Amino acid sequence: MVDDTRxxxxxxxxxxxxxxxxxxxxxxxxxxxVAAVGRDLPIDPGTTVIEVPRHGVxxxxxxxxxxxxxxxxxxxxxxxxxxxxxxxxxxxxxVACMPNTTPVNDHAGVTRLIRGKxxxxxxxxxxxxxxxxKGRDGEQLAEIGxxxxxxxxxxxxxxxxxxxxxxxxxxxEYASMFDMPVIDHCEDRSLAGDGVAHEGYHAxxxxxxxxxxxxxxxxxxxxxxxxxxxxxxxxxxxxxxxxSIRAVRDGKTRGVRVSCEVTPHHLTLTDDRLxxxxxxxxxxxxxxxxxxxxxxxxxxxxxxIDCIATDHAPHHYDEKHAEFDSAPFGVIGxxxxxxxxxxxxxxxGHVTLVRLVELMSTNPASILRVPGGTLGVGVPADITVxxxxxxxTVDSSAFKSLARNTPFDGWRLRGxxxxxxxxxxVxxxxxxxxxxxxxxxxx
Amino acid sequence: MPxxxxxxxxxxxxxxxxxxxxxxxxxxxxLPEEIYLILDTAEAMKExxxxxIKKVPxxxxxxxxxxxxxASTRTRTSFEVAQKRLSADTINIAASGSSVVKGETxxxxxxxxxxxxxxxxxxxxxxxxxxxxxxxxxxxRVINAGDGMHEHPTQALLDALTIRERxxxxxxxxxxxxxxxxxxxxxxxxxxLLQVLGADVSVCGxxxxxxxxxxxxxxxxxxxxxxxxxxxxxVMLLRIQLxxxxxxxxxxxxxxxxxxxxxxxxxxxxxxxxxxxxxGPMNRxxxxxxxxxxxxxxxxxxxxxxxxxxxxxxxxxxxDELQS
Amino acid sequence: xxxxxxADQVARSxxxxxxxxxxxxxxxxxxxxxxxxxxxxxxxRRLAAGLHDIAGTTVPTGVxxxxxxxxxxxxxxxxxxxxxxxxxxxxxxxxxxxxxxxxVLYTGRTIRAALDALIDFGRPGAIELAVLVDRGHRELPIKxxxxxxxxxxxxxxxxxxxxxxxxxxxxxxxxxxxxS
Ligand SMILES: [Zn+2]
Ligand SMILES: [Zn+2]
Numbered sequence: 004m005v006d007d008t009r010x011x012x013x014x015x016x017x018x019x020x021x022x023x024x025x026x027x028x029x030x031x032x033x034x035x036x037v038a039a040v041g042r043d044l045p046i047d048p049g050t051t052v053i054e055v056p057r058h059g060v061x062x063x064x065x066x067x068x069x070x071x072x073x074x075x076x077x078x079x080x081x082x083x084x085x086x087x088x089x090x091x092x093x094x095x096x097x098v099a100c101m102p103n104t105t106p107v108n109d110h111a112g113v114t115r116l117i118r119g120k121x122x123x124x125x126x127x128x129x130x131x132x133x134x135x136x137k138g139r140d141g142e143q144l145a146e147i148g149x150x151x152x153x154x155x156x157x158x159x160x161x162x163x164x165x166x167x168x169x170x171x172x173x174x175x176e177y178a179s180m181f182d183m184p185v186i187d188h189c190e191d192r193s194l195a196g197d198g199v200a201h202e203g204y205h206a207x208x209x210x211x212x213x214x215x216x217x218x219x220x221x222x223x224x225x226x227x228x229x230x231x232x233x234x235x236x237x238x239x240x241x242x243x244x245x246x247s248i249r250a251v252r253d254g255k256t257r258g259v260r261v262s263c264e265v266t267p268h269h270l271t272l273t274d275d276r277l278x279x280x281x282x283x284x285x286x287x288x289x290x291x292x293x294x295x296x297x298x299x300x301x302x303x304x305x306x307x308i309d310c311i312a313t314d315h316a317p318h319h320y321d322e323k324h325a326e327f328d329s330a331p332f333g334v335i336g337x338x339x340x341x342x343x344x345x346x347x348x349x350x351x352g353h354v355t356l357v358r359l360v361e362l363m364s365t366n367p368a369s370i371l372r373v374p375g376g377t378l379g380v381g382v383p384a385d386i387t388v389x390x391x392x393x394x395x396t397v398d399s400s401a402f403k404s405l406a407r408n409t410p411f412d413g414w415r416l417r418g419x420x421x422x423x424x425x426x427x428x429v430x431x432x433x434x435x436x437x438x439x440x441x442x443x444x445x446x
Numbered sequence: 447m448p449x450x451x452x453x454x455x456x457x458x459x460x461x462x463x464x465x466x467x468x469x470x471x472x473x474x475x476x477l478p479e480e481i482y483l484i485l486d487t488a489e490a491m492k493e494x495x496x497x498x499i500k501k502v503p504x505x506x507x508x509x510x511x512x513x514x515x516x517a518s519t520r521t522r523t524s525f526e527v528a529q530k531r532l533s534a535d536t537i538n539i540a541a542s543g544s545s546v547v548k549g550e551t552x553x554x555x556x557x558x559x560x561x562x563x564x565x566x567x568x569x570x571x572x573x574x575x576x577x578x579x580x581x582x583x584x585x586x587r588v589i590n591a592g593d594g595m596h597e598h599p600t601q602a603l604l605d606a607l608t609i610r611e612r613x614x615x616x617x618x619x620x621x622x623x624x625x626x627x628x629x630x631x632x633x634x635x636x637x638x639l640l641q642v643l644g645a646d647v648s649v650c651g652x653x654x655x656x657x658x659x660x661x662x663x664x665x666x667x668x669x670x671x672x673x674x675x676x677x678x679x680x681v682m683l684l685r686i687q688l689x690x691x692x693x694x695x696x697x698x699x700x701x702x703x704x705x706x707x708x709x710x711x712x713x714x715x716x717x718x719x720x721x722x723x724x725x726g727p728m729n730r731x732x733x734x735x736x737x738x739x740x741x742x743x744x745x746x747x748x749x750x751x752x753x754x755x756x757x758x759x760x761x762x763x764x765x766d767e768l769q770s
Numbered sequence: 771x772x773x774x775x776x777a778d779q780v781a782r783s784x785x786x787x788x789x790x791x792x793x794x795x796x797x798x799x800x801x802x803x804x805x806x807x808x809x810x811x812x813x814x815r816r817l818a819a820g821l822h823d824i825a826g827t828t829v830p831t832g833v834x835x836x837x838x839x840x841x842x843x844x845x846x847x848x849x850x851x852x853x854x855x856x857x858x859x860x861x862x863x864x865x866x867x868x869x870x871x872x873x874v875l876y877t878g879r880t881i882r883a884a885l886d887a888l889i890d891f892g893r894p895g896a897i898e899l900a901v902l903v904d905r906g907h908r909e910l911p912i913k914x915x916x917x918x919x920x921x922x923x924x925x926x927x928x929x930x931x932x933x934x935x936x937x938x939x940x941x942x943x944x945x946x947x948x949x950s
Contacts, residue, residue, distance in 0.1 A: 204659040208474075210574035210596030210631060213658060280575030324553050326573035328594070483853070490835065490856045499890040502838035532838075762838075762854065 006034040010427060011046055015055030015388065018062050018360050021377035025357055030061055032384040035427030040378060053429070056436055058392040059421050062360045063378050064096025064385030066367040067337060069161070069186075069240055069264060069312035072098070072129070075116060076105025081317035081405045083120035086337070087127040089315070089404035091431040093337040094420035096385040097128035098315075099371060102139065103162040109134035109145040111153035118154050126430045127423075128385070130156040130373055135174045135185060141166050144177060151181040156371045159186035161240060164222050166192060168229065175235035184236040184262070184370060189222035189247060190214075190288070199328045201274045201289040209277055211327060214289050220246035227254035227261050238370055239263040241314045243288035245298035252307045262370050264310040265299050267336055267343040268410055272296075276410070282323045282330035283410045286316065300353050309366040311359075313340045317406030338402050339411045341387075342395045345418025349391065356391070386424040390436045393419040465763050469581045469588040472597050473638040481603070481642060487759035488607050488752070494531055495754060505534035505765055511564040512538045513555075513580070514591070515571040520726055521591050521601075524750070525568050528757035537564070552576060553583055560584040566764060569593070587764045595629050601725050602635035604756040606643060608749050609680055612721050617644035620717075622674040624706060625684030625733050626695075628655040632725045633684060637663055650674035651684075651706065654695040671706050678716040682723040683708055683733050699732050709735045713743065721745045774921050774929075775942035780902065783918030784813065787900050788820030790916055791869065798827040800895070801867050806884050807835045807855055809873035812935040813902055817871060832859035834870075839883035857887070864892040873931040875901040878912035903942055905929045 010032040017028035031039040072086035090098050102108035114131045121129035133150030135158040137143045158178050165171040174185050195218040200206040202213025223239055227250050230237040242263050254261040273293050276284045302308040316333025323330050348354045368376030375385050397414045399407040423431035467475050510529045514522055529536045568589045569577045574596035581588040592598040609616055621640055627633050627649050640647050648666040660667045668674050696702050722743045730736045805814030811833050818831045837854045900916035905923045926947045934940050
């Protein structure tokens with residue numbers, strides 16, 4: 004049976020960098036795929052018409068290429084079902100989930116389990132990232148070919164770096180046979196030691212053991228070197244320090260196949276937030292200094308940074324409600340990223356909407372070599388509808404995620420999500436977006 | 447007869463000065479006038495310790511819990527003596543790692559304590575910020591008695607009281623703090639307090655034990671002990687935590703003493719009336735030679751006596767009725 | 771704001787109390803004065819000077835801060851603790867006749883606290899009380915042995931003693947609480 008469901012999105016502003024579209028346009032979906040894009044498209048009988056609210060922006064679906072869904076093993080923190088519900092509520096049509104589950108996603112069985120759960124839920128697309136080494140132990144390559152065949156789109160030992168440079172080299176070479184990038188968590192653990200916060204004035208005064216920026220930069224520099232050596236693509240996760248950006252910039256200038264991502268929290272928060280020992284500011288890499296944040300913003304503007312990814316890291320309340328040095332690293336981000344980026348990047352003029360779509364849709368799709376990132380005719384209709392003028396107050400108690408560990412709770416932000424469409428199906432619609440008062444800055 | 451101005455405030459009884467904060471977690475939370483209030487109150491408290499009956503009823507019927515996750519006979523005893531002199535009911539809880547093994551979190555422990563409705567909780571913990579967590583979880587007032595590498599505010603206050611007694615003032619004094627700077631909560635509290643009180647602070651230790659971003663602290667740092675001691679009014683030595691020494695910070699205790707140990711010869715560079723302080727417990731022959739520790743410059747025992755007075759002052763000033 | 775005692779009356783009252791003290795004691799050798807902070811202290815010093823003028827004896831004078839003995843500590847819902855100042859009694863009070871000195875006698879609670887405090891210092895032979903003003907409204911069975919002036923007041927009024935050592939002039943005024 005042919006699916007011929009027809010949906011028309013009308014009245015929106017369409018942004019599709021891959022087709023150089025940036026203006027008012029309607030979009031017709033037929034059978035789950037984009038069928039037409041253009042101004043004042045004719046509406047055939049039997050078409051469901053969705054009117055995009057005033058100021059609404061229709062974009063290719065946002066892809067968060069770095070999340071932790073915690074299943075299997077830590078279902079008290081998050082599950083595939085709650086994670087993807089959070090994703091679509093945050094405007095993401097797809098997520099790539101890291102392999103540090105229990106058991107580790109280092110064999111096809113785990114990959115298939117995650118994909119099966121995701122298929123059952125049927126909200127967002129879930130792309131598992133396989134482990135680079137068996138058990139993420141950094142000693143022996145995982146069965147990367149089999150992981151690829153089972154549906155993994157990249158490999159990574161995230162949570163840890165691939166510490167051994169020779170093994171990193173081999174992982175890059177081996178993964179390139181399957182056209183998969185290696186995603187590295189840049190941290191020299193021998194230098195980072197048992198640090199818990201960015202090594203600098205604030206950690207010093209608070210008596211918190213330091214995580215020096217150099218621990219990140221050493222591995223970032225090494226990875227750029229190894230990518231250059233092997234010619235294989237490397238993707239550096241959640242960069243936070245200005246030295247790492249220098250390494251990436253230098254690599255890109257030399258033609259090295261390096262890409263990188265940054266999180267919304269590293270683009271908005273600095274280490275002075277640590278003063279009250281709130282563990283919702285504890286993550287790895289840590290919040291760094293104003294000079295780092297400025298460099299990250301520059302790099303987002305000039306294209307050195309390819310993607311914005313949340314590193315969504317759910318933790319249970321009890322685990323985060325602990326002494327700062329014993330609480331786990333990580334914050335959640337799926338349900339705040341779009342609002343934070345619209346409010347802190349687009350509205351102040353750091354990036355255009357077009358650039359935001361590249362950072363959150365087009366570039367992640369091309370780095371992971373997955374569908375999406377475009378609204379060309381014929382592609383699956385994965386669409387994020389933004390409400391850039393919507394007034395949003397972050398309320399962690401209303402999150403779809405099981406976790407509440409956000410540093411943005413209570414923030415009042417300008418910009419949100421109107422709807423999330425995956426394969427032509429509306430999987431999330433924000434009641435608040437329809438007919439909502441436009442944002443007035445009362446802060 | 448002392449000048450009458452000393453014994454009277456212009457507006458008479460009960461000048462309305464108190465602590466704004468619910469808790470004493472960090473020196474940085476105190477305004478300069480609050481620091482002076484604590485020191486002045488501590489001076490008055492010292493007199494109680496000279497009486498034949500060293501006990502006043504000020505905190506009668508109040509419950510104070512000493513919650514110590516880290517063994518510290520010295521600090522706990524000092525707090526306990528202070529509490530007894532103020533007639534408070536004292537409960538000592540020595541929480542070990544074993545409750546963590548059993549799965550009880552710090553939050554659980556504090557919630558259980560809160561059910562006993564203590565008025566004040568004195569916390570010593572190996573993690574920086576543990577006092578902040580306890581304070582967020584309970585209505586009781588919290589006194590930080592040392593949290594990891596963060597702070598030890600009552601130690602800094604007793605040091606300031608000792609210096610002020612000996613020197614009359616702290617303003618303009620040259621104070622050199624020497625030893626394991628990196629891991630020292632005493633240093634962090636003292637640097638802030640002494641700077642507020644107008645001292646000229648310099649620090650000295652091995653390059654491996656310097657604090658990152660020292661310049662922003664507004665102190666001079668040197669690795670030369672002779673330079674640090676030169677012209678000092680106060681030499682404060684910090685304890686080397688032997689259990690922390692894995693050979694990463696300096697090669698041996700012997701070499702540490704050679705480079706950074708305080709000896710009578712080195713002390714000659716200080717002012718003739720310089721005083722030597724140490725928060726204790728001392729490692730004789732490591733950071734301090736015995737003839738310095740026991741010598742005429744040493745005010746280490748006065749520090750102990752002042753510790754009780756400062757803790758009485760802090761307990762008394764924090765003991766306002768909790769607002770419900 | 772009625773002035774109930776002017777400077778000359780304050781001075782005469784203290785002198786009169788000094789005479790009464792001399793009359794009542796066969797010898798001043800065993801007497802000591804203890805002023806209760808704050809305004810009891812200068813009054814005790816003036817009294818000591820008066821005793822010296824009359825009898826030629828230097829009577830030891832101490833300073834007592836009763837803050838730590840107050841029964842209203844922690845009973846006020848908001849606001850800071852009273853400021854604690856030093857107690858300074860550099861003589862033994864054992865078996866001495868102690869003359870406590872304060873400015874105003876009101877509920878008696880301050881004197882109760884002072885008695886508690888004194889007893890922690892030792893075992894006096896006897897304790898007497900001298901006040902510049904007795905305004906009545908006792909809540910405890912306490913009575914002054916020497917009174918400068920009895921000033922009947924209502925509960926809504928407050929009696930303020932001002933002394934040259936503190937405010938630059940001697941006078942006693944009554945203020946109605948509703949004035950302020
Ligand atoms: Zn990571
Ligand atoms: Zn991660």
